[in-house]
Amino acid sequence: MSIETDESLWPEGAQWYGPETKYHNACFYKQDEDGHWWICFGTTVSAWSLTGPNVPRKMGDLIPRPTAPWPQVGVECEFSPGPGSWLPCKVIGKYEGFVWLIGANGPVDYCMTDIKFRPICTLRDELAEVMRRKISGTTELLPWETLADAVMDEFDLTRKQK
Numbered sequence: 253m254s255i256e257t258d259e260s261l262w263p264e265g266a267q268w269y270g271p272e273t274k275y276h277n278a279c280f281y282k283q284d285e286d287g288h289w290w291i292c293f294g295t296t297v298s299a300w301s302l303t304g305p306n307v308p309r310k311m312g313d314l315i316p317r318p319t320a321p322w323p324q325v326g327v328e329c330e331f332s333p334g335p336g337s338w339l340p341c342k343v344i345g346k347y348e349g350f351v352w353l354i355g356a357n358g359p360v361d362y363c364m365t366d367i368k369f370r371p372i373c374t375l376r377d378e379l380a381e382v383m384r385r386k387i388s389g390t391t392e393l394l395p396w397e398t399l400a401d402a403v404m405d406e407f408d409l410t411r412k413q414k
Contacts, residue, residue, distance in 0.1 A: 255269055255315075262280060262317055263280055263292050263294065265282045265290075265300070266280035266281070266282055266292060266317060267280075267281060267282045267283060267316070267317050268280065268281040268282075268314035268315060268316055268317065269281075269314065269315045269317070270309050270313060270314050270315075271313075271315065273313070276308075276309060277293060278293075279291050279292060279293045280292045280293075281303075281307060281309075281314065282300070283307075284388065287305060288302060288303075288304065288305060289302075289303045289304060289305070289306065289307045289308075290302055290303065291303045291308075322343075322346065322351065322369065323343050323369050324343065325343050325344065325345060325346060326342070326343065326344075327342070327343050328340070328341070328342045328372060329341065329342075329343070329369050329370060329371055329372055330369070330370050330371070330372055330373065331353060331355075331362075331367050331368065331369050331370075332367060332368045332369075332370075333362065333367055338370065338373070339355055339356065340355065340356065340372060341353040341354060341355040342354045344359065350362065351367070378407075379403055382402055382403050382406045382407075383399050383402065383403070385402075386398070386399055386402040387399075
């Protein structure tokens, strides 16, 4: 397997791979929701560094992350019909680039190129994502209370006073 085709060789969050050239070391790139570019020089250690608002290479030189195979019929997972939203579903059929799902609002069909799939997130996954968003882009150490407050706010939790 090569890095161009095997997603398991990519660090978490990587969206593009930049092969080694005369002027650049091999590395991975990702872009966050604010449009900032991040760079990572390893496949085993996900040490991301902020590069700024512009990618330091031509986009045409970058290799996009290989896409994972579509879930099999019968699999329960989550799908994203658009940016930022993930909904639970069960895949009930696939045919020639289309997928049929049963979601909270009943059966729907989508062109496979219009949606993304992922395994169902656990509460642990959701908490990790909240904390990642809270510390993303900062180099300062955050107190545990700050992370706890972010989780409390995200899940609309309130502390019970004794």
